[in-house]
Amino acid sequence: MTERPKTDGAEPPAPEPDKSKAPKGRTLSRATQGWLLLFILLVGVLFIGGREGSEEDLELVGPDDLGFYRLASVRRSGDGFLQIPMPDFAGAEAPVSEPLTSEQIRSGLFSDPGLPNLGHTDGDFVLVEFFDFQCPYCRVIAPIIAELVEDDDELKYVIVDWPLLGPESEYAARAALAAGRQGAYARFREALMDTRGEPGEALIVSVAESLDLDVPRLRRDMASPEIAQRVAANNRLAESLRLRGSPVFVFGDAIIEGAVSRGRLESLIAEQKAQRSAPDRATQ
Secondary structure, rough: OOOOOOOOOOOOOOOOOOOOOOOOOOOOOOHHHHHHHHHHHHHHHHEEEEEEEHHHEEEEOOOOEEEEEEEEEEEEEEEEEOOOOOOOOOOOOOOOOOOOOOOHHHHHHHOOOOOOOOOOOOEEEEEEEEEEOOHHHHHHHHHHHHHHHOOOOOOEEEEOOHHHHHEEEEEHHHHHHHHOOOOHHHHHHHHHHHOOOOOOOOHHHHHHHHOOOHHHHHHHHHHHHHHHHHHHHHHHHHHOOOOOOOOOEEEEEEEEEEEOOOOHHHHHHHHHHHHHHHHOOOOO
């Protein structure tokens, strides 16, 4: 998985040049070819490779030192099962900032009013997604999550914009958060996900104009200290949880890294709801 680049969060990345005026007939760049190949492989995994396993091959293991359970793979080995253990974080790269405590992480995930909520405002349960606009897995699973949230009126759906894949990802995250200041986070996010190409300045402006947003205000908000602090706080959450790629879903004390089926998500949510109501279970 791609590691998150180190940024100081002081200023947004320099605007990307408008590539719409590039001469015709040019071949795709190696980076674009790589993303296309990754997307094709992803589709193959979801629709072909997934047939070799089953939903029973995945289960939550833990808790880890933060009190979270993580989805791990369980594969058949001979007559029994061989469980892949939880990730070993002993050799992980040291975080940029001081890690948050378990209590701070849970407060930041489930109680921070600064995080966009795309679910039901009165929901009693919170599904959190760590999301990157350039992540193909995030795009593939987005319609599944939208249907799941629509069908569960108890569910809030909170987005942590986590720019994992470089400067363009941070530019897009800042733009979406700035659009939220104009009451258009959800519409901007959906529109940007429906477009093709790197989310540089030209694409961001085009999307903003299509939604009748105030573009000069969007630019100012993208460069504001408040947006920079929001992105930095999101990065710190991901670092403290020692996440390694996107998408990542957190529900209760369960962490699910990667794209899984709607059925699997529904069963995990139902399990976490039941455990939360148990008398011997700590509430989030």
